[in-house]
Amino acid sequence: MRLQRWASVSLALVVLQAAVLGAAPAAQAAPDPSSDPGTGNVILSTDYGPAAWVPASPSNYTVASRPTSQRITHVVIHVTQGSYAGSISWFQNPASQVSAHYTFRSSDGAVTQSVREKDIAWHAGNWTYNTQSIGIEHEGWVDNPAWFTDAMYRASAALTRNLANKYGIPKTRSNIIAHKEVPGATHTDPGPHWNWTYYMQLVNGVTGIGSGTVHSGTAVLNVRSGPGTGYAVVGSVSGGSSVSVYCQATGTSVTGPYGTSTIWNRIGTNRYISDAYVNTGYSGYIPNVPRC
Structure with a gap:
């Protein structure tokens, strides 16, 4: 809420690999952390x-x-x-x-x-x-x-x-x-x-965090701001990298080393990669990892 007086009664089918793989621009700047209020104990x-x-x-x-x-x-x-x-x-x-x-x-x-x-x-x-x-x-x-x-x-x-x-x-x-x-x-x-x-x-208690390994050959895998190739590229991960999966979303269909998938893995705040390039140990959604 914007602070106010209480009394004023107060988020294509299979796409080309070029859309998923490639060099990425610098990652989006994160918000500056605010300091703790007060000092001392x-x-x-x-x-x-x-x-x-x-x-x-x-x-x-x-x-x-x-x-x-x-x-x-x-x-x-x-x-x-x-x-x-x-x-x-x-x-x-x-x-x-x-x-x-x-x-x-x-x-x-x-x-x-x-x-x-x-x-x-x-x-x-x-x-x-x-x-x-x-x-x-x-x-x-x-x-x-x-x-x-x-x-x-x-x-x-x-x-x-x-x-x-x-x-x-x-x-x-x-x-x-x-x-x-x-x-x-x-x-x-x-x-x-x-x-x-x-x-x-x-x-509701679906609080798991999944993990996976990126397989993109010698190329880097583009990280996007949302679950699809139409979203902005905000970073990249190299083949062989380990990633944490905080939640999974349905998005653009992509074909990669693990087949064709519409699942996108959120690996950080507004950072998504296609599940078609990630070995999570599951052929679909990861159990107890939230949807997003």
């Missing part, structure tokens, strides 16, 4: 072990006793439209009149809690949804998918899975929603580049 959250605790100003949330006072039925997914440290600092500013329960960092999935789960953060732009939800911010900008890293997806999904188990929230898109899906919302986050398919599979 880190105080840990008492609600969620992996989180640091940096409390929001008491002026920016409502003290409550959830789930006794109100049921927690939803998780609302936001994007900060700003930096990790800047967002946490904004929640500490009494004049901001906004807060979220948790904020995730893009570079490594680090998380900070600003409001206790029992209390009502001012994040949704709808008082009823505020009272019944947990708000989770993600560092980045809605129009730049490079900020939505595998580390952040996986860390955020682990928290959402924890919340769903703790409060009995169904692990469905009806209850794990975008800020823009809140009734009356004027915001668009997390935007069109947020990969809900990947995220929801992670939330």
Whole structure:
């Protein structure tokens, strides 16, 4: 979400090998990691072990006793439209009149809690949804998918899975929603580049990471920004390289050493290679690796 006053009631068939193989331009620059908020010893959250605790100003949330006072039925997914440290600092500013329960960092999935789960953060732009939800911010900008890293997806999904188990929230898109899906919302986050398919599979426990070996002969294999030869080349991998497979998507059909396949393996943030050139040990999708 772009921080606002809560009270304003707030992603051809077989293609030529030349399209897959070849020299690649320099890799796309990654987002600059934001520094941790504050210095000195880190105080840990008492609600969620992996989180640091940096409390929001008491002026920016409502003290409550959830789930006794109100049921927690939803998780609302936001994007900060700003930096990790800047967002946490904004929640500490009494004049901001906004807060979220948790904020995730893009570079490594680090998380900070600003409001206790029992209390009502001012994040949704709808008082009823505020009272019944947990708000989770993600560092980045809605129009730049490079900020939505595998580390952040996986860390955020682990928290959402924890919340769903703790409060009995169904692990469905009806209850794990975008800020823009809140009734009356004027915001668009997390935007069109947020990969809900990947995220929801992670939330539901499909969390494996596959591996494979690239076979492209003496040529390098192009790495593309999406699952198909129509996407931009953002890097390359050499034959014989080992890769991790974070999720698998259906895309352009490609013929390579392992036959013809429409499967593309995501080997990093917005970095895809054709499964026709990768020995994963499986002839199709890898078990327990999410789709994306």
